[in-house]
Every structure is written in C-alpha cells, then in structure tokens.
Amino acid sequence: MTIYIDQHSYHYEMENLVRLFFPNEKIVTASGIPENLSLPCVITSVSNSEGKAVIFTRVCINDFDKQSSTEVNNDDPDFEKTAERAMAVCLYELLCELTGKCQPWGILTGVRPIKLFRRLSEKNGEQYAKDYFEKELLVSKEKTELSAMTEKYERKILALSRPESYSLYVSIPFCPTRCSYCSFVSQTVEKTKKLIQPYFELLCKELVYTAKIVKDCHLRLESVYIGGGTPTTLSAEQLKVLIDTIRINYDMSSCREFTVEAGRPDTIDEEKLQAIYSGGADRISINPQTLNDSVLEVIGRKHTSEQTIKAYELAVKTGFKHINTDLIAGLPTDTLPSFVSTLDRICRLNPASITVHTLALKRSSRLTLQGQGVQTDGAGCAADMLRYCEQKLTGSGYHPYYLYRQTRMEGNLENVGWSAEGFDGIYNVFVMDETHTIIGCGAGAVTKLKVPGGEELSRIFNYKYPYEYISGFDEMLKRKEQVREFYDKLS
Ligand code: SF4
Known part of the structure; x- marks a missing residue:
C-alpha cells in the first residue's frame, strides 16, 4: 500500500x-x-x-x-x-x-499515553485530560478511564524522584531458548555458552568503572534492575558476585527497589534464589506468560506451568515479598477460557504484582518471520482478555500503576502493570516516563541522561551483542565518560 x-x-x-x-x-x-x-x-x-x-x-x-x-x-x-x-x-x-472497526486508543499511536494524560491534567485538570482523550484523540471511554486511574498511581511514584536521582539497569542478554515472539538481542545459552563467563567478568568491570563516575557526579540511586534476557541463566555464584559488585560499589542507602528478573521458570533453583535474596534484591519477576502448556510449547518456552508454580513457591519460601509475574494476552493458539484460567490460577498464588502484556510482534521475531504477523482476528480475543484482567484484578485488590504501548500490538492494546498496595514496580515507571537518568551497563544497554526538569535525553549506546561487547569493551568504557561530561556541564 x-x-x-x-x-x-x-x-x-x-x-x-x-x-x-x-x-x-x-x-x-x-x-x-x-x-x-x-x-x-x-x-x-x-x-x-x-x-x-x-x-x-x-x-x-x-x-x-x-x-x-x-x-x-x-x-x-x-x-x-x-x-x-x-x-x-x-x-x-x-x-x-x-x-468497520475503531481502535481502542483512537488516533493515539505513541507509546506513553499516560505521560500525555499527565501533561494535559497538569495543564487544565483531570476532566480536561479525559475530554481531550475522548473527543480530540478519539480514545475509548474504557481506555480513558484506565489512563486516569493509572496516572493517579504513577504520579505518587514520580514524586519520589529528585533532580539528582538515577536508576541502574544491568543487562544479561542470554536466554535458555528463544521465544517465538521475541525480538530482543538476547542470545540462546546453547549458542553462546563460551561467552557467558568473559561477558560476566567484563560486566562487573563496567559496573565498577561506572560506579566511580556516578559517585563523582553526586548522583542518587533510586532503583536497580537486572534484566535481559534472563539473568537467572547465570549460575548462583555469578549472581552472587554480580549483586555483591553492585552492593559494594554503589551507594545503596537511597535505593528503594532492587529487581532481578528471574524470567524463565526453568532457570530458577533454590541456590540462585538464595543468592539473589541474601544479596539484597527485594523484587523478583517470575514470568509464566501463560499457564497453558500447549501454548508454552507453541511459543518456544521450554518449561511447563508446573515449573512456574514450583519456582514461585520456592521464591516465597526463600523469603521474597515482592514477586511479580508477567503474562501475555493474545498468544498464538491461546483462547479466552484458557487465559481466564491462567489469570485465575496466578491470582490464587497472590503475587504482589502482575504485569499483563499484549502480544506485540516485531519484524525480527520468529513468528513474524514465519509469516504469522499480528492476527487481526485475534484482536477481539486479546481485548476480551484485557477486559477480564481489569475486572478480575481490580476486584482482587490490584491497581494499575504503569501502562505503555508498543507498535504492532495485537488489537492495538496496551501493557499494564498491576500491583497490590505498596508493591508498585518503581523502576518500570521511571524508565517508561523517562523521569530521570538511567545508567545502563552490559550488552544492548542504553544510558539515557536526563537534564532535571527538561525533556531531552542524551543517549550513550553500549554494544548490542555479547561478542561485540567483549571485543569493543575499552571503547565502550570510554563512552561512559560522557556521563561525567554531561553532569560537569550541568554543574
Ligand atoms: S525470555 Fe524474554 S528475552 Fe528471552 S527469548 Fe524469551 S522473550 Fe526473549
């Protein structure tokens, strides 16, 4: 066309x-x-x-x-x-x-509708923002109300950030296998086994080097997020060393949240959970995506629903209070009754937060390459799944605290983080709102430098793939000096 x-x-x-x-x-x-x-x-x-x-x-x-x-x-x-x-x-x-169909978010195509809602609200009040969404942007009433509710909770989190605040992101770009909908730079362990240890050693070096810079710039750490990929592809010993490296070199006294994405249940064991917990990480994410075993097989996740439940119970036993679970609405072959059953079973586990994504198929995902793009006929089903989520989760004491959208989402819907009182994932909000500087370490990580009160971001890119990260490590450390230059100019 x-x-x-x-x-x-x-x-x-x-x-x-x-x-x-x-x-x-x-x-x-x-x-x-x-x-x-x-x-x-x-x-x-x-x-x-x-x-x-x-x-x-x-x-x-x-x-x-x-x-x-x-x-x-x-x-x-x-x-x-x-x-x-x-x-x-x-x-x-x-x-x-x-x-013959309208879009739930009207003409809004941006990824951060809540940021826009907040701006409009701050300018002329909440009612103005709602009217603008519905009448000017043609957003449905349902999504306008969801935006208003999310913004209310998000605002409380944003108020925690100060001009000198920053958050730290650490990338572990390895996964046991590749999910069929994935478009991240993550590499399968099978293909990159030899790279993990050298990558890990250099990552610790980058963390130490960067810690000195943020200290010299007098920045204040608000949250840490170890993500990927699947950080729990590392061994228990590596996880311990990684977390210790962060704890010893960064001033953790101001840190409000320390997340480790455990991701795939098949990478979780007692020893790793203990290493994470005793290292001081207080939030962990275990991501079933679905509890339907046949759907798990279709999307290339080599674990069962039973493994998810066991991993979750193990995390509770280890002592974690804030366990997040990620689900995806609109997965291939999933149905509304099967999604309802997944969410109901997840709710029975009583996690502190549940993040419900809608399937988004980027061009480089295996599903797209195999010719199975976004299913327009699946859109209605994904919309019904999200409707059920809202009804079930609000009725079970959860509230929406962050929301974002992506391109090529099934039904042009959204991703929503739901949490029980006191268990919002604050890193998610800071990163999505671009509230303050994010310092990124590891392959594929991007450092985003933010002038307090400003809108613009200056970006420093790390090399994308582990092999490039290893071979170009010295050049990458040099780039980190731009953090110092940025803050020197501000002072
Ligand atoms: S676990 Fe996440 S990063 Fe890894 S392959 Fe699956 S979707 Fe991609």
Whole structure:
C-alpha cells in the first residue's frame, strides 16, 4: 500500500495510523500525488492559502474510494500539531468506515499515553485530560478511564524522584531458548555458552568503572534492575558476585527497589534464589506468560506451568515479598477460557504484582518471520482478555500503576502493570516516563541522561551483542565518560 504525502511532514504519524488497521501490510510512502496512483493507496495533503489550510485525505482500497477534508487556521502558533491531529482524525474516520472497526486508543499511536494524560491534567485538570482523550484523540471511554486511574498511581511514584536521582539497569542478554515472539538481542545459552563467563567478568568491570563516575557526579540511586534476557541463566555464584559488585560499589542507602528478573521458570533453583535474596534484591519477576502448556510449547518456552508454580513457591519460601509475574494476552493458539484460567490460577498464588502484556510482534521475531504477523482476528480475543484482567484484578485488590504501548500490538492494546498496595514496580515507571537518568551497563544497554526538569535525553549506546561487547569493551568504557561530561556541564 502506498501513502502519498503532499505538502506536509506528518508521514510518520500517518503511516503509524494506517498500520493500526493494516498491521501486516507492506506500506511505502511517496512524496507528492502522481496522476496515475499506485493502488491500493492513501492520499494525504495540506494546501495553504491566506489564513487557512485545507487538510485532505482520501482512501482508495479495493472498492472503497472516499475522501474527507477539514480546514485549520494556519496563523495558529500550534498549527503543525493541530493540522497533524486534524489529518489523523480525517484519515482515522475513513479507515474505521472502511474496516468497520475503531481502535481502542483512537488516533493515539505513541507509546506513553499516560505521560500525555499527565501533561494535559497538569495543564487544565483531570476532566480536561479525559475530554481531550475522548473527543480530540478519539480514545475509548474504557481506555480513558484506565489512563486516569493509572496516572493517579504513577504520579505518587514520580514524586519520589529528585533532580539528582538515577536508576541502574544491568543487562544479561542470554536466554535458555528463544521465544517465538521475541525480538530482543538476547542470545540462546546453547549458542553462546563460551561467552557467558568473559561477558560476566567484563560486566562487573563496567559496573565498577561506572560506579566511580556516578559517585563523582553526586548522583542518587533510586532503583536497580537486572534484566535481559534472563539473568537467572547465570549460575548462583555469578549472581552472587554480580549483586555483591553492585552492593559494594554503589551507594545503596537511597535505593528503594532492587529487581532481578528471574524470567524463565526453568532457570530458577533454590541456590540462585538464595543468592539473589541474601544479596539484597527485594523484587523478583517470575514470568509464566501463560499457564497453558500447549501454548508454552507453541511459543518456544521450554518449561511447563508446573515449573512456574514450583519456582514461585520456592521464591516465597526463600523469603521474597515482592514477586511479580508477567503474562501475555493474545498468544498464538491461546483462547479466552484458557487465559481466564491462567489469570485465575496466578491470582490464587497472590503475587504482589502482575504485569499483563499484549502480544506485540516485531519484524525480527520468529513468528513474524514465519509469516504469522499480528492476527487481526485475534484482536477481539486479546481485548476480551484485557477486559477480564481489569475486572478480575481490580476486584482482587490490584491497581494499575504503569501502562505503555508498543507498535504492532495485537488489537492495538496496551501493557499494564498491576500491583497490590505498596508493591508498585518503581523502576518500570521511571524508565517508561523517562523521569530521570538511567545508567545502563552490559550488552544492548542504553544510558539515557536526563537534564532535571527538561525533556531531552542524551543517549550513550553500549554494544548490542555479547561478542561485540567483549571485543569493543575499552571503547565502550570510554563512552561512559560522557556521563561525567554531561553532569560537569550541568554543574
Ligand atoms: S525470555 Fe524474554 S528475552 Fe528471552 S527469548 Fe524469551 S522473550 Fe526473549
């Protein structure tokens, strides 16, 4: 499908919008409007004249050929934003008419709807934010209410951050096997076994080196997150050394949360849990994704639901109070009754928090490469799964404390972190809101430097793959000096 872009710069937004309705379609953009259109196509244009601009959209797909236009005052200081939104609304309405379905998040395609909701709320109050979501962005009432509820809890967490705050992210990019929906840089243990020990040793060195920099910059540590990949692919001894390296070199007195993503239940044992717990990590994430064994097999996770339950019980026995479990709605072959059964069983375990993701299929995932893109017919099912989650979890004493969206999500839905009172995952909120600086260590980690009170982020990229991380380690340490330069300039 071709999207013609004439006299405007909103091609990115228009492409994202079309993709909401045609997730598996190959879309190209072209400048100008030729005489002979390449079909199927979408035409978008802006024609400026004195004092006004005409926003025009036309959709020619199969037998459908309709157009829509509106006028915007081009003297308006916010003209570009208003015109872009007006174009999105015109196009959205045509696409709804063509496909016979609307999107739960309307014309909103951004990943951080809660950040936008908060800005609107701070400007003109919560009711204004709700009205703006529903009337201007065409977000459904259901998602508007969810946004308002999430923002209320998120706000309390954001208030904990100070100008000198930062969080630390540590990457362990290894997994036992690759899940079929995964697009991360994570490498399977089988292929990279030899790299784990040298990688691990250099990671500890990077942590020590970086600790000195953050100390010199007088930064205050709020949270630590060891993620991946699957950090529990490391041995108990490696986990102990890693956590000790962090504890000894960083000032943990201000640290409010220390998470280790245990991820795959088949990598968890008593010794590893003990190493994590006695090292001082207080939050652990055990991620079943589903408790349906046949779905687990389809998505390439080589563990059973029984292993998840055992790993969970072992974590409780070890002493963990904050155990998070991740689930995914919309997995291939999963059904509403099976998802309901998974969530009900998870709730019986009484975890402190439950993060419910919606399946998002990036281009590089095995499912996409095998030609199984986002299932448009599965979208309704994923929506029903999320509806059940909201009803079940609010009724079981959980609240939504963070929410974000991704591109290519089943049904264009969302990911929501639900927690029991006192068990919000604060790192998740800080990183998604881009509240303060995130210092990243390890392969694929990105350091994001934030000027307090500002909006811009300066990024420092670590090498992506373990072999590059190992061979380019010295260069990468040099890059870390940019953290010092950044804060020197601020002082
Ligand atoms: S556990 Fe996570 S990072 Fe590892 S392969 Fe599966 S989805 Fe990817």
